[in-house]
Amino acid sequence: MSSVNDALWQQLTEAEKADLLAQHAARNPATETPLLVESFADLVARDFPPQQFLVDGLIPAGQLIMLGGRGKAGKSWLVLQLIAAIDGGAPFLGHATQRGRVLYLALEDGRRRLNQRPKIMRWTPSADVDIAFKIGTFDAGGQGLAHIRQAIAARGYDLVVIDTLVKTLSGSADENNNTYMAAICNDLADMAHDSGAAILIVHHTSKQLVENPFDALRGASAIRNAYDVGMMLVRKHGEKEATLYTEARDFDLEDVTIRQIEGGAGWEYVGDASAVVRQRAGRVAADIVQLHGDGFTADELAELTGKTAHAIRASMKTAIKHGLVESRRVQLDGSRQWVDQFHLTAEGRQLWGRQL
Structure with a gap:
């Protein structure tokens, strides 16, 4: 302490000194919290219960989950479908679920939209699902994080959905600041770990192309x-x-392909992540037949497209599997040779018509 500061300190009353020390301790909590150590051997010797899941093998209890995706990709439909599954104990994308209490912070969607969507899904929420459309900010002195912690303690929520993260930030927030965002997200993670509730945050992605989607x-x-x-x-x-x-x-997960239900009312499980690639290949094959006409062989389509006959046959096989193309075995005029000619099915024509 400098001589000037020391002189000022001596002029303070004992009450003023105590008040300043208390303020300093509040701003610097580490000064009041000693280092807590424990035996590593004792920790390893303990028996912890198995990890519990709200959605078997996908949504663990007591952990922080992030769902990302571009705008209008269907994230809000997916989380609403998850909430409905937890509410009713119904399967979610082919996974078994545990019934639980849910808090849904629908910060991007209004009351009218969330009045209609459950009806489209034919889901009537039970009394175990609560919803809120506004919350205090998670930064700039807002009480949003404290309010969530209090709500979990008071209502015993098993799942808290925050849709979306950006809607919890003040206008002055910088979501690119690591120190800033670490404080918020680590607080949410600690909240999940301490309470046993799963906390799911919905977040947007940038438009840049990256090899790793995350x-x-x-x-x-x-x-x-x-x-x-x-x-x-x-x-x-x-x-x-x-x-x-x-x-x-803490556990292994597999990427999956899902399909939007007719009318956009949620998603259904299709298969592993390669399924969407195979379906795209089938569409490409259907496009080739539509553009060049029915009744061509693999060799003829290869000559027309510049692809190899082997590649054409592989694409057609995928398209046939998905009901977009059919193969008709015919005998060439004046020859004993039989060949496969490819034709669009009614479904293939309908698909191609939707792409126009």
Whole structure:
């Protein structure tokens, strides 16, 4: 302490000194919290119960989950479908679920939209699902994080959905600031770990093309570092199918293909992540037949397209599997040779018509 500061300190009353010391301790909590050590051997000797799941093998209890995707990819439909499954104990994308209490922070959608969507899904929410459309900010002195912690303690929520992260930030927030976002996301992770509730954050992605879909998460890298389970919904414009990429700290996950239900009312499980690739290949084959006409052989289509006959046959095989193309075995005029000619099916014509 400098001589000037020391002189000022001596002029303070004992009450004023105590008040200043209390303020300093509040701003610097580490000064009041000693280092807590424990025996590593004792920790390893303990028996912890198995990890509990709200959605078997996908949504663990007591962990922070992030669902990312571009705008209008179908993220809000997916989380609403998850909430409905937890509410009723129904399967979610082919996974068994445990019934539980849910808090849904629908910060992007209004009351009218969320009045209609459950009706489209033919789901009537039970009294175990609560919803809120506004919350205090998670930064700039807002009480949003404290309010969630209090709500979990008071209501015993098993799942809290925050849709979306950006809607919890003040206008002055910088989501690219690692220090800033780490404080928020780590607080949410601690909240999940301490309470046993799963906390799911919905977040947007950037428009940049990246090899790893999780690298497209918008904002600071601290966001990705904080969550325990990550899910990324990736869908090409105009397609009903999407890939749900997944990653987790404590258990293995597989990427899957899901398809938007007719009318857009949620998603259904299709297969592993390669399924969407196979379906796209089938569409390409259907496009080739439509553009060049019915009744061509693989060799003829290869000559027309510049592809190899082997590649054409592989594409047609995929298209046939998905009911977009059919193969008709015919004998060439004046020859004993039989060949396969490819024709669009009614479904293939309908698909191609939708793409126009």
